[in-house]
Amino acid sequence: MWKWLHPYANPEVSYHFAGKLLPWLSALAVLFLSIGLVWALAFAPADYQQGDSFRIFYIHVPAASLSMGIYFGMAITAFTSLVWQFKLADASAAAMAPVGATFTAIALITGAAWGKPMWGTWWIWDARLTSELILLFLYLGVIALQSAFEDKNLAGKAAGILTLVGVINLPIIKYSVEWWNTLHQGSTVSKLGKPSMSVDMLWPFLFCFLGFILLVSVIICIRFRSEILARNSIRPWVRTLVSAHLTQEKTNAV
Incomplete structure (x- = not known):
């Protein structure tokens, strides 16, 4: 390979x-x-309980999944850069970071818009929401470090270290609804066996x-x-x- x-x-x-x-x-x-x-x-x-407001699901869930997927991709490139000194890995991470931050923000905004009619509030310090907000701060920190140094190699190393440290947040986001009692609903599509939604x-x-x-x-x-x-x-x-x-x-x- x-x-x-x-x-x-x-x-x-x-x-x-x-x-x-x-x-x-x-x-x-x-x-x-x-x-x-x-x-x-x-x-x-329409959903039998949530009505047409459920349709935000089609944007919110892909955005939330991609926010984590892009960060995981950044972690792979950071590891590659730090271990094998692969210079294009830093360029890849720099290309991904703003995109990941944007989709994380979309996930938070659409989640708030979906949560308002369901929970009666735009925001609550729920485990899933809070860990997703931390992910946005990690993205912003990586972007800041990538721009903080004139030396691109030094900037890539600093941003790469923060990226790898931040990976610990990904399983927290993923399993927060299972580890803690939260308002956020559990998995709908990714459940093993039969998804909790109709084929339609x-x-x-x-x-x-x-x-x-x-x-x-x-x-x-x-x-x-x-x-x-x-x-x-x-x-x-x-x-x-x-x-x-x-x-x-x-x-x-x-």
Whole structure:
């Protein structure tokens, strides 16, 4: 596997590879999100207890899951960077952090909007909500450390250490509803055996979930390519790429 991955340690190779993935990921993201959101918001049945307010589930749950998934991905890249000095891992983490912070914020906001009619309050210091808020602070801390040092290597190490320390929060978020008596409902889709929802609700959720995963992949690919260019601006291949782009723009303008 390492032999297969080794060529992608080259920034130029990774830049072009991510560029090749973008059109496919973008098309699939549009397809799955279009089908999933229309199906979920217009055709899926309302919940027998919560009514149409239940439909926020189709955004809240993917956002919450991705907030943890992206952080776990950052932890893998941080470990890779610290152990094997893989420089592109820091660029990957820098690309993922703002995306993860955004989806964590979306999860908290949609959770508050969903909780208001269900619990009668926008916020309560519930174990799941509090640990998710801590995750947002971890993301913001990582972003701050990535920007705090002019030396990108030093910034990557500092942010990587915080990322690895923060991993302990992920199982707390995941299992908080099982470990403590909380207002937040338990697992609905990820339960082993039979999910606690009808097939009519499950299928549009799966389309939405996959669509959001693809959307996140698109955004991270774009940011990853930007990070590569910013960190390799003095390299000849980057200068050639920029010159070709400027020439193309001038040609199009004429």
